[in-house]
Amino acid sequence: MKIEETEYNEHEAALRTLIQKGDPVDFQDLFLSLHPGEQADHFIELNQHERSFVYRTISPEVFTDLFEKLTLEEQCTFIQETPQSYAVRILNEMYSDNAADLMRELPDAFMDTLFEQMDDIEEQEVKDLMQYPEETAGSLMTTEFVVLQADKTVGLTLEELRELGPDAETIYYLYVVDQAHQLVGVVSLRDLIVAPLEAKIEDIMGFRVISANVMTDQEDLARIVQKYDLLALPVIDDQQKLLGIITVDDILDVIERETTEDFEELSATKGSSDINMSPLEAAKKRAPWIVSLMFLGMITASTIGGFEDTLETIVLLAVFMPLVMGSAGNAATQSLVVAVRSIALGTINRKNVMKMIRRELGTGIILGIACMIVIFGVITLLYDNMLIGFIVGVSIFAALSVATMIGTVVPLLINRLKLDPAVASGPFITTLMDNLGLIIYFTVATSMLQFF
Known part of the structure; x- marks a missing residue:
């Protein structure tokens, strides 16, 4: 066990012991000897009864340093369980931008009650910041500066x-x-x-x-x-x-939120990545995407049904359907991530957008040629069927070339429409390429039927 972890566990045990003894003096001495970040780590591990002891022992002015280290969700939970006068004093001590962020998340009735009891100057500063749209400089800035x-x-x-x-x-x-x-x-x-x-x-x-x-x-x-x-x-x-x-600490929070948001969009899990969220809540957040993708999957089934005659003629083609679909989906997702990340970092502009598209197309072609050669050799060796190897190889070549283009162009078009390019999620692109990959595969196979 690491030294830091051992020390953390010792502090946690000592703090709980002092709470159980009801010893405010020694508890305060130990608690205040810790960094606010460490205090916050220990605080969130306490139950409500133990947290009540902290509220009685630690002054709101001192507690604020700890409180501002908590996540916004944790702040919302804990401030509603504190005595109201204690909560008001915390808000008076908080930096105005952090207080404004918290107030936006609180129930309206509770927020209004707190505003009524806050210092007039602090109240006005927080209300002024809350007037600015979220995710703008006005909503992030603090007015406490020299x-x-x-x-x-x-x-x-x-x-x-x-x-x-x-x-x-x-x-x-x-x-x-x-x-x-x-x-x-x-x-x-x-x-x-x-x-x-x-x-x-x-x-x-x-x-x-x-x-x-x-x-x-x-x-x-x-x-x-x-x-x-x-x-x-x-x-x-x-x-x-x-x-x-x-x-800069506010900017780091922005980067973390934006990165989390992009990952959630790319994986179609928006709003459900919090491990503290209940299974029911997470399911509600993810359900729209899962249901939508399920219906897109039905299109895939219809695509296969449309080439039923080809499959009946060459039954062996069915074996390699997942190979073509999976390869196309993986290639598209890779290009999607590259495009979305480039847009997020601001490295894409009108001057180099075509350069990026050509780069990804070239990458897809090179990958397609390499995979085509490999799969042709493997199928010919294992199944002793050069024609099947040729069909699968050409299909993968075409699918990878198209997939890298789609994975690049779709988020660029979405960004052009002033929408978040991350909404072109990985599951969406993968399902789309499943359909296109199958169409390419069966089109190539159908055109080769005359040789069987």
Whole structure:
């Protein structure tokens, strides 16, 4: 067992023992000696009775650090079981962007009750953020940040920073605004510390500031942060006024959500990947896709029925149907993943889209030729039938070539329609290629009947 795991288990056992003893002093000492992330790990393992002890022992102000390490689903569950006054104090302490995310998920009646008891300033900040559409810069930004005035000295600014810094989400980047609160520059904390105290902020600030509009989509925000290696990104409106900032930890959450969403779409399991979800809920989420694919499967059955005469003439063809169908579906899924991931990363544009299509087509042709040669040799050797080997080989060559094209072009077309390209899920593409693969297979076989 790893040292970290052993230490974790020891802490968990000690915390539970102290809860059972009802010892708030020693519990608090041990609990607060842990990192908030570790506190969160231990907290979610407790039952409701044990969590009630934590609420009585740990102040809301301290508990907030732990609370913000929990997932949004966990926050929704736990805040509804806390005493209402405790929940309100947590929300007052939370960063406004995190509080807004939580409020969106709570039942309306409970949310309204909490708003009524929150501090007026905190309430207004959270409500302002909730007005922005989800998955935009406005919904992600925090309003807890420090702004600098260009005409102030470094010495005076440092004094103000000592007072304001503790309440800001980050001070690694400090943004400079003019009298109209328009973003005009940026100063790093390092530059501020090493600058002469009598120097003006305008003398040490950078004038080229990477920023994002308040309505920018969260995927585009992630690309900006990644491209420029930013720790924070200022958010402005159409008049260049500074409204808030988005920190890199929020961007990491965005990347995780977007990646999870893409995987769910690709596997047709959207909304059902949470292991805490009940089997019934998961089944409800997946049922539409399963039922749809079942009906598409009936088309496959109809396709086979349409070539019944060919199958009766050459019964051996039935043996290799799964081979052709599976190969085409696998190739299409590979190209689909490449296309969807390229779109998500923003590496596909008008200039190189044809290059990507040609690349995938070329890949399909090369794979098709290789598989055709191999399967021709294997079938000829095992079944002593060169004609069957030729039919299956040519079918696989054609199916793989078509499959890579479809797997690439379909998500590109969907993206062109301003839809999420991941909806062209793997199961959908696989089922589609089952049908096309069979059509190719039996068309080639039917055209060769005269040679039997």
